[in-house]
Amino acid sequence: MAGPPIAPGAVIDGFTIGEQVHAGGMATLWTATCPGIDVPLLIKVPRISEGEDPAAIVSFEMEQMILPRLSGPHVPQCFGSGDFARQAYVAMERIPGKTLYHRLDDLPLPYEEARVLGVRIAAALADLHRQNVIHHDLKPSSVMFRDTDKAVLIDFGLSHHNHLPDLLQEEFRLPYGTAPYMAPERLLGVRDDPRSDIFSLGVLLYFFTTGERPFGETETLRGMRRRLWRDPHPPRKLRADYPPWLQEIVLHCLEIEPAWRYPTAAQLAFDLGNPDQVKLTGRAERLKRDPLTTVWRRRFNRGVAIPRAKSDVAAQLAASPIVMVALDFTDDSQSLTDAMRVIAEQVLATLPSARLACVNVLKLGRVTIDRTLDEEGKNKHIERMIALQHWAQPLKLDEGRLTVHVLEAIDPASAILEFAVVNQVDRIVIGARQNSFMRSLLGSVSSKVAGEAPCTVTVVRPPRVAAGK
Amino acid sequence: MRLAIFADIHANREAFTACLDAARAQGAERMICLGDVVGYGADPEWAVDTVMSLVEAGALIVRGNHDNAISTSAESMNPVAQAAIEWTRGRLGEAQRRFLAELPFTRSEGDHLYVHSEASDPPRWRYVHDAFSAGRSMQAADAQITFCGHIHQPALYSMSATEKITSFVPVTGVPVQLLRGRRWLAVLGSVGQPRDGNPAAAFAMYETEKREITYLRVAYDIATAARKIRDNGLPPFLADRLSVGR
Numbered sequence: 001m002a003g004p005p006i007a008p009g010a011v012i013d014g015f016t017i018g019e020q021v022h023a024g025g026m027a028t029l030w031t032a033t034c035p036g037i038d039v040p041l042l043i044k045v046p047r048i049s050e051g052e053d054p055a056a057i058v059s060f061e062m063e064q065m066i067l068p069r070l071s072g073p074h075v076p077q078c079f080g081s082g083d084f085a086r087q088a089y090v091a092m093e094r095i096p097g098k099t100l101y102h103r104l105d106d107l108p109l110p111y112e113e114a115r116v117l118g119v120r121i122a123a124a125l126a127d128l129h130r131q132n133v134i135h136h137d138l139k140p141s142s143v144m145f146r147d148t149d150k151a152v153l154i155d156f157g158l159s160h161h162n163h164l165p166d167l168l169q170e171e172f173r174l175p176y177g178t179a180p181y182m183a184p185e186r187l188l189g190v191r192d193d194p195r196s197d198i199f200s201l202g203v204l205l206y207f208f209t210t211g212e213r214p215f216g217e218t219e220t221l222r223g224m225r226r227r228l229w230r231d232p233h234p235p236r237k238l239r240a241d242y243p244p245w246l247q248e249i250v251l252h253c254l255e256i257e258p259a260w261r262y263p264t265a266a267q268l269a270f271d272l273g274n275p276d277q278v279k280l281t282g283r284a285e286r287l288k289r290d291p292l293t294t295v296w297r298r299r300f301n302r303g304v305a306i307p308r309a310k311s312d313v314a315a316q317l318a319a320s321p322i323v324m325v326a327l328d329f330t331d332d333s334q335s336l337t338d339a340m341r342v343i344a345e346q347v348l349a350t351l352p353s354a355r356l357a358c359v360n361v362l363k364l365g366r367v368t369i370d371r372t373l374d375e376e377g378k379n380k381h382i383e384r385m386i387a388l389q390h391w392a393q394p395l396k397l398d399e400g401r402l403t404v405h406v407l408e409a410i411d412p413a414s415a416i417l418e419f420a421v422v423n424q425v426d427r428i429v430i431g432a433r434q435n436s437f438m439r440s441l442l443g444s445v446s447s448k449v450a451g452e453a454p455c456t457v458t459v460v461r462p463p464r465v466a467a468g469k
Numbered sequence: 470m471r472l473a474i475f476a477d478i479h480a481n482r483e484a485f486t487a488c489l490d491a492a493r494a495q496g497a498e499r500m501i502c503l504g505d506v507v508g509y510g511a512d513p514e515w516a517v518d519t520v521m522s523l524v525e526a527g528a529l530i531v532r533g534n535h536d537n538a539i540s541t542s543a544e545s546m547n548p549v550a551q552a553a554i555e556w557t558r559g560r561l562g563e564a565q566r567r568f569l570a571e572l573p574f575t576r577s578e579g580d581h582l583y584v585h586s587e588a589s590d591p592p593r594w595r596y597v598h599d600a601f602s603a604g605r606s607m608q609a610a611d612a613q614i615t616f617c618g619h620i621h622q623p624a625l626y627s628m629s630a631t632e633k634i635t636s637f638v639p640v641t642g643v644p645v646q647l648l649r650g651r652r653w654l655a656v657l658g659s660v661g662q663p664r665d666g667n668p669a670a671a672f673a674m675y676e677t678e679k680r681e682i683t684y685l686r687v688a689y690d691i692a693t694a695a696r697k698i699r700d701n702g703l704p705p706f707l708a709d710r711l712s713v714g715r
Binding site: 054057058061064065083084085162163164165166167169170 | 627629630631633636645649650
């Protein structure tokens with residue numbers, strides 16, 4: 001079971017141990033080098049000895065299973081691991097810099113800074129969830145940032161992988177994690193709902209913008225259980241200048257029932273990325289917590305809460321896509337935009353959690369200095385917004401599911417592609433340019449979008465006119 | 470080494486052929502058969518001959534309750550299974566019957582145990598159908614990894630050092646590392662008569678160095694397998710259930 005003790009200079013599986021950089025309750029962290037690997041390395045060694053908390057072992061096992069499966073910029077890359085037969089360790093990329101925990105002295109942060117952090121963390125969560133993993137311990141000390149500003153999530157010892165055995169499912173009678181950030185359903189033993197991470201990010205945003213933790217710092221189970229029925233004080237009660245859109249987003253994340261939260265982290269990132277498009281509801285204006293009658297109803301009716309089936313992370317994400325419709329009013333014919341609406345309707349009808357972003361590109365000239373006002377003094381930007389709203393109106397979407405965006409760009413295809421990347425769009429619906437002279441002159445926007453988009457693209461043509469002529 | 474593990478072939482030639490082809494395409498170096506070569510299906514002679522030649526080439530096999538019932542009338546079975554056994558018995562030759570009668574209940578190799586049913590008392594043919602029965606099996610086995618079949622529904626259980634049991638329904642095609650720090654019980658789905666709602670034939674690949682098990686499903690010619698069951702006068706229910714995997 002026990003190998004030689006880890007110490008500077010020791011070599012395990014080709015990794016040469018450097019200095020110790022952290023000693024936590026569950027593990028110690030060491031720098032390391034390895035021939036052939038030119039990124040800085042970190043070796044994580046679990047603390048294990050007889051009679052110690054079995055959590056250290058199980059959470060190490062989970063990290064050992066999950067980390068090698070993860071990829072992309074939002075997680076540290078894994079370079080190898082060893083098990084308890086010799087020396088348990090995980091070797092991973094060392095992310096430079098500090099965790100968000102080091103910002104705690106600066107709280108509350110300016111709203112704009114917190115919003116930008118929120119966009120980045122939500123994008124990282126969305127990427128993690130797409131890889132079928134729920135983090136389950138999102139908090140300031142598990143978030144770092146790359147030089148590119150992309151958020152990196154660390155510490156997967158409490159995570160759940162929807163395609164792997166969950167070794168934590170039976171191990172502990174009490175839910176394991178960090179009390180102030182834990183979603184209420186975790187207290188009921190639910191470990192397979194990605195919206196638990198959305199709740200934790202809501203706690204983080206609340207804390208970073210108010211300086212107060214929404215559910216305090218209680219560590220007792222009794223104290224933690226209160227969040228199953230008691231909602232937090234609305235941030236506006238703590239800070240009178242709290243922006244309504246931000247309160248809307250934060251309280252949407254902190255809904256007690258997972259079904260009332262954002263369905264996906266990508267949709268949360270979308271709202272944080274487009275604050276002027278956030279649909280304000282009663283949440284935005286709230287100054288007080290729910291009345292006691294509501295709280296009591298929640299508290300004493302828990303037994304009759306909706307029974308939940310085991311959730312499939314991938315299916316949940318697939319049911320809640322962000323659909324983008326790219327409309328070109330100058331070139332697309334009425335029959336084409338009608339056909340695009342039919343396609344959008346079909347997608348939205350089957351997916352009640354999907355949301356629709358209607359996008360129009362206001363083309364800028366390469367040479368001329370464009371003015372927002374046209375010759376007649378009308379605001380082109382606002383005109384296009386109205387046109388988008390008008391196009392979407394027959395869909396009769398709940399406003400929370402619909403946003404409209406006018407982008408200004410020289411190259412419409414690039415603008416559409418950039419919007420899709422930044423907002424994690426899952427599907428683009430775009431019309432094929434009809435005028436063949438224009439197409440040969442300018443190239444096809446739809447074919448460039450279809451060729452380069454990171455997601456599914458549906459290219460729409462108007463219905464065929466009567467055949468046989 | 471890459472092991473291909475098959476359970477509950479049940480004389481389904483079309484399904485077993487498809488699984489063997491898939492296993493070879495995956496680079497299988499050794500075949501393991503967890504019993505119930507016969508019973509239910511219409512090709513018992515072919516199934517036994519195929520398994521016998523695999524064993525000659527180094528495959529490992531253990532006895533299932535249907536294999537056992539060929540030579541033992543004492544085995545209690547439901548009427549449909551019993552009808553299939555009686556039909557099968559008449560089809561098999563002396564050498565084939567002897568092969569089945571001499572199969573061992575369990576085989577151990579390294580830290581693996583191979584057994585048809587729950588391992589605490591193999592001749593009782595108990596099912597592993599929940600964490601409790603899985604725990605009983607893992608506590609009884611000395612091996613770190615037990616492979617079994619019998620229930621026709623794939624599952625993967627583990628037991629920690631503190632004897633906590635985890636249960637899991639494997640996801641097709643996703644390798645799972647069987648970590649060294651705990652005991653594992655890999656329950657295989659059925660090659661020839663899946664009952665987990667997915668009619669595709671089930672088997673698994675296990676890579677010994679990486680300690681990774683991958684549960685796999687293979688499409689096969691269900692219509693032909695079902696037609697042969699009906700043509701041979703076996704209970705039609707045995708044909709019908711193949712297309713629904715129940």
